[in-house]
Amino acid sequence: MAKLTPMMEQYLKIKEEAKDAILFFRLGDFYEIFFDDALTASRELEITLTGRNAGLEERAPMCGVPYHAAEGYVQRLIEKGYKVAICEQVEEPAAGRGMMRREIVRVVTPGTLMESRALGEKSNNYLVCVTSSGGMTAIAACDLSTGDLHVTSAPDNDEWIKGEVGVYQPSEAIGDAALLDLLGTQAAPMERRLVRTPWDKSREDSAREQFGEAVWARLDEERRVCVARLFAYLAETQKRALGQLTKISVYEPNHYMILDSFTRRNLELTETVRERSKKGSLLWLLDRTKTSMGARTLRRWIDKPLLQRSSIEDRLEAVEHLHRDLILRGDVQEALKEIYDLERLVGRVAFGSANGRDMVALRDSLLQIPGLKQICLNSGSQTLSSTANRMDECAELAQAISAAVTDEPPVSVRDGGLIRKGYHEHLDQLREASVNGKRWIAELEAEERRVTGIRSLKVGYNKVFGYYIEITRANLGQLPEGRYERKQTLANAERYITPELKEKESLILEAEEKMADLEYGLFLELRERVAERIPRLKSLAERVAEIDVYQAFAEASAEKSFVRPQLHDGYDLSVDNGRHPVVEAVMEGGSFVANATGLAEDGANIMLITGPNMAGKSTYMRQVALISIMAQIGCFVPADRASVPLLDRIFTRIGAADDLVGGQSTFMVEMADIQVMTQQATRDSLIIIDELGRGTSTSEGMAIAQAVIEHVHESIGCKALVSTHFHELAHLEESLPRLRNYCMAVRESGDQVAFLRKLVAGAASTSYGIYCARLAGLPGSIIDRAYGLLQGFEQAAANVTSGSPESAAAQAASPVTAPVKNKAEDRPIASKFNNKVEAEATYPLPSNEGPDRTGEVREHAPATRQGVVQLSIFGEEERAPQSAAAPAKEDPIKEDPKVKQMLQRVREIDVMNLTPLQAMQMLNELKLEAQRLG
Numbered sequence: 006m007a008k009l010t011p012m013m014e015q016y017l018k019i020k021e022e023a024k025d026a027i028l029f030f031r032l033g034d035f036y037e038i039f040f041d042d043a044l045t046a047s048r049e050l051e052i053t054l055t056g057r058n059a060g061l062e063e064r065a066p067m068c069g070v071p072y073h074a075a076e077g078y079v080q081r082l083i084e085k086g087y088k089v090a091i092c093e094q095v096e097e098p099a100a101g102r103g104m105m106r107r108e109i110v111r112v113v114t115p116g117t118l119m120e121s122r123a124l125g126e127k128s129n130n131y132l133v134c135v136t137s138s139g140g141m142t143a144i145a146a147c148d149l150s151t152g153d154l155h156v157t158s159a160p161d162n163d164e165w166i167k168g169e170v171g172v173y174q175p176s177e178a179i180g181d182a183a184l185l186d187l188l189g190t191q192a193a194p195m196e197r198r199l200v201r202t203p204w205d206k207s208r209e210d211s212a213r214e215q216f217g218e219a220v221w222a223r224l225d226e227e228r229r230v231c232v233a234r235l236f237a238y239l240a241e242t243q244k245r246a247l248g249q250l251t252k253i254s255v256y257e258p259n260h261y262m263i264l265d266s267f268t269r270r271n272l273e274l275t276e277t278v279r280e281r282s283k284k285g286s287l288l289w290l291l292d293r294t295k296t297s298m299g300a301r302t303l304r305r306w307i308d309k310p311l312l313q314r315s316s317i318e319d320r321l322e323a324v325e326h327l328h329r330d331l332i333l334r335g336d337v338q339e340a341l342k343e344i345y346d347l348e349r350l351v352g353r354v355a356f357g358s359a360n361g362r363d364m365v366a367l368r369d370s371l372l373q374i375p376g377l378k379q380i381c382l383n384s385g386s387q388t389l390s391s392t393a394n395r396m397d398e399c400a401e402l403a404q405a406i407s408a409a410v411t412d413e414p415p416v417s418v419r420d421g422g423l424i425r426k427g428y429h430e431h432l433d434q435l436r437e438a439s440v441n442g443k444r445w446i447a448e449l450e451a452e453e454r455r456v457t458g459i460r461s462l463k464v465g466y467n468k469v470f471g472y473y474i475e476i477t478r479a480n481l482g483q484l485p486e487g488r489y490e491r492k493q494t495l496a497n498a499e500r501y502i503t504p505e506l507k508e509k510e511s512l513i514l515e516a517e518e519k520m521a522d523l524e525y526g527l528f529l530e531l532r533e534r535v536a537e538r539i540p541r542l543k544s545l546a547e548r549v550a551e552i553d554v555y556q557a558f559a560e561a562s563a564e565k566s567f568v569r570p571q572l573h574d575g576y577d578l579s580v581d582n583g584r585h586p587v588v589e590a591v592m593e594g595g596s597f598v599a600n601a602t603g604l605a606e607d608g609a610n611i612m613l614i615t616g617p618n619m620a621g622k623s624t625y626m627r628q629v630a631l632i633s634i635m636a637q638i639g640c641f642v643p644a645d646r647a648s649v650p651l652l653d654r655i656f657t658r659i660g661a662a663d664d665l666v667g668g669q670s671t672f673m674v675e676m677a678d679i680q681v682m683t684q685q686a687t688r689d690s691l692i693i694i695d696e697l698g699r700g701t702s703t704s705e706g707m708a709i710a711q712a713v714i715e716h717v718h719e720s721i722g723c724k725a726l727v728s729t730h731f732h733e734l735a736h737l738e739e740s741l742p743r744l745r746n747y748c749m750a751v752r753e754s755g756d757q758v759a760f761l762r763k764l765v766a767g768a769a770s771t772s773y774g775i776y777c778a779r780l781a782g783l784p785g786s787i788i789d790r791a792y793g794l795l796q797g798f799e800q801a802a803a804n805v806t807s808g809s810p811e812s813a814a815a816q817a818a819s820p821v822t823a824p825v826k827n828k829a830e831d832r833p834i835a836s837k838f839n840n841k842v843e844a845e846a847t848y849p850l851p852s853n854e855g856p857d858r859t860g861e862v863r864e865h866a867p868a869t870r871q872g873v874v875q876l877s878i879f880g881e882e883e884r885a886p887q888s889a890a891a892p893a894k895e896d897p898i899k900e901d902p903k904v905k906q907m908l909q910r911v912r913e914i915d916v917m918n919l920t921p922l923q924a925m926q927m928l929n930e931l932k933l934e935a936q937r938l939g
């Protein structure tokens with residue numbers, strides 16, 4: 006039996022502790038990686054795979070990286086989603102002893118990075134822990150690099166978990182395995198690849214000790230469970246004190262507007278849908294922050310709009326002052342510019358990696374605080390004053406750093422040059438000794454040249470021999486015998502020493518070594534003092550970040566002509582000349598067309614928007630949501646005037662963001678979203694659905710769309726914006742009193758169509774789909790063929806008889822605004838719907854009039870001016886004709902004998918007993934008859 010070498014035995018023992026990580030095993034100047042880890046690492050890092058005798062029959066696969074370059078390699082593995090365990094030698098090598106002790110000193114994971122290029126300056130790097138207990142799910146999110154720790158909980162609910170975790174865009178998740186699986190299927194909305202580790206170890210006692218009894222006592226049970234597990238993970242991976250974790254911010258989910266991850270993406274709050282880049286998002290537009298802390302806070306605010314009016318008003322008050330007063334804004338910006346990333350600094354102090362330069366940066370930042378505080382106190386803004394009053398200047402800390410640290414310290418903290426003269430007496434003495442020694446040596450050169458007469462004689466230094474006197478071979482003859490001791494012979498020169506020189510040398514070296522040690526010790530003392538003030542520094546950082554976001558809002562609002570929104574506790578949402586802030590910003594020459602919005606409790610709360618492709622429907626609907634979000638984060642809004650209620654939630658179902666996750670079809674994704682919406686929307690929510698009901702057959706899509714709209718209207722009662730290509734749904738305005746039709750105006754001239762981007766009352770009647778296809782540059786042959794086919798379809802629809810092709814049947818069915826299946830199904834409609842059925846015919850339009858008989862809009866006059874026969878089958882109950890439809894009913898055209906005759910025909914049909922196919926045939930007969938009657 007082969008026997009493992011002792012080193013390999015040690016390796017395998019340690020590897021047991023870090024099974025899910027790649028183990029970096031320190032051997033001298035290298036980290037060596039063995040076995041499967043070596044196969045992975047050599048592949049991922051593109052480093053050579055070798056082998057090492059392990060005492061086994063075969064050599065163990067091995068690869069390695071030099072320890073001084075390890076950070077970059079670790080980094081690359083983390084970015085690829087691995088964890089790395091760093092194993093060091095934890096005792097000095099000594100002769101005659103057996104194996105040196107080695108231990109894992111830290112496990113680096115994506116969610117626990119402390120300092121690396123992967124940490125975006127302006128974004129947090131979160132590790133989340135998700136646990137469920139007693140019917141409640143708790144989520145804790147921690148950014149170890151800044152010391153942020155948030156925790157919340159809610160009754161178990163998959164949608165909530167996915168949405169809430171999505172807010173943090175974590176790079177790593179731990180906790181209950183089942184919950185992690187849930188996150189896995191929703192990986193798409195996350196910014197980065199999510200590394201998941203099931204984790205059930207808990208350290209409640211140490212967590213309680215860390216945050217204090219008082220804080221712990223206030224946490225609900227499920228939140229304690231979650232934090233204790235998170236804490237165990239951090240303790241086991243970091244293996245050091247976590248001084249930066251001083252505070253738990255506990256929040257209730259219902260204190261913020263709820264935005265699920267799809268809505269967040271659809272509205273492009275922090276990244277765009279297509280490129281997933283910050284550029285082009287709301288965050289990008291508003292980010293005028295001057296500090297990294299401010300930038301991270303802005304992102305958090307955008308992700309969590311507030312629901313308490315007073316808190317929003319406080320923010321708006323500060324923004325208003327900074328918006329109005331240019332000088333104030335300028336002063337605040339100047340002060341902020343000099344403030345360093347205090348949060349990350351605090352993280353590095355706690356982690357033990359802060360160096361002299363960090364201290365200088367901290368000092369310079371702290372020196373800005375009194376000035377910033379004064380500016381805010383004099384600003385006249387209550388919010389700014391109260392924030393300033395809560396700012397702890399930490400003046401004694403700035404002083405201590407100033408007194409101790411030189412102005413330009415080196416990167417390393419081990420090699421001296423850190424501590425200022427006059428700070429420490431013994432250090433000054435050592436320095437003096439070293440300086441004197443060096444002066445003596447400098448003088449020695451001149452003196453010996455004089456005595457020997459050798460002008461090229463020089464005193465030099467190297468690491469191996471120390472100080473020496475060097476004389477070139479040519480001058481050796483001049484050197485008096487026995488003056489120096491020979492030390493080293495070079496090709497061209499001899500090097501000598503003298504006892505006195507060696508004496509001075511040891512003085513200097515000793516002093517220097519002592520100085521470096523002493524300086525390091527003094528620096529650690531200072532860092533310790535900073536560490537004691539971490540909680541104060543962290544809350545100072547929060548205040549600074551807050552002020553930074555206020556000025557960013559003010560700056561963007563001034564530049565983009567936003568106005569302060571009026572918030573109220575009521576229902577109605579009313580906006581004059583609202584704009585989409587980002588679309589407007591990227592459009593040249595101020596050509597964005599502003600549009601009003603009015604959604605009222607006693608008027609209409611559902612806007613049904615029809616209109617051609619490319620008309621601006623999605624932009625308009627997103628703009629309404631963005632205005633609400635901007636108001637609720639405390640920013641001014643892109644409008645001439647906006648009066649907005651507090652929305653508890655925004656749901657969006659917008660086509661462009663369709664990520665076909667987990668093999669679901671577009672239609673299934675849509676239906677799943679709608680299901681969540683119908684379940685969770687309240688009266689105070691806003692629903693946005695773009696192109697409701699697409700993705701399935703026309704009649705089924707339309708049927709679903711109508712049913713959903715009716716449900717929103719009757720059962721939820723919230724504000725809703727719905728766009729659809731089913732122009733036939735416009736009739737809903739007659740039966741649903743709180744729904745209004747709108748469309749995007751279009752001007753047709755010849756075969757040109759101009760999109761006016763103006764929202765007007767009334768319904769549109771064509772999609773200009775083929776026209777848009779032409780704009781998109783499809784070949785002329787395809788466009789011509791499409792127009793030809795369209796005509797054919799329309800013709801076929803008009804002539805359809807029993808057994809006709811399905812496509813034609815679908816076309817023919819399109820005017821049937823009822824969930825009639827177009828596949829022949831023999832049950833009568835009545836048995837299927839089992840309720841009141843009503844039939845009605847509409848009549849030909851006079852040729853010079855658009856469908857909008859009120860005459861408000863002429864520009865979207867449709868191409869189809871023939872009459873349609875409409876057969877409506879309503880669900881559940883008979884709906885009395887609504888007042889909105891009344892003018893149409895009294896229309897003199899209805900008195901026309903031909904029309905009367907048609908209406909009579911329709912009323913005679915026994916719709917209740919028709920099968921869907923029969924209904925369609927009947928419909929077409931009616932159409933033909935209408936045509937015959939002219």
Ligand SMILES: Nc1ncnc2c1ncn2[C@@H]1O[C@H](COP(=O)(O)OP(=O)(O)OP(=O)(O)O)[C@@H](O)[C@H]1O
Nearest residue numbers: 596597598599617618619620621622623624625762
């Ligand atoms: N109010 C506006 N003013 C100026 N340009 C606008 C406006 N609204 C939209 N646009 C421009 O029109 C383009 C199309 O807008 P949008 O995507 O909203 O159309 P849509 O009606 O939803 O189209 P589709 O039905 O094809 O999705 C946008 O990319 C934008 O550049």
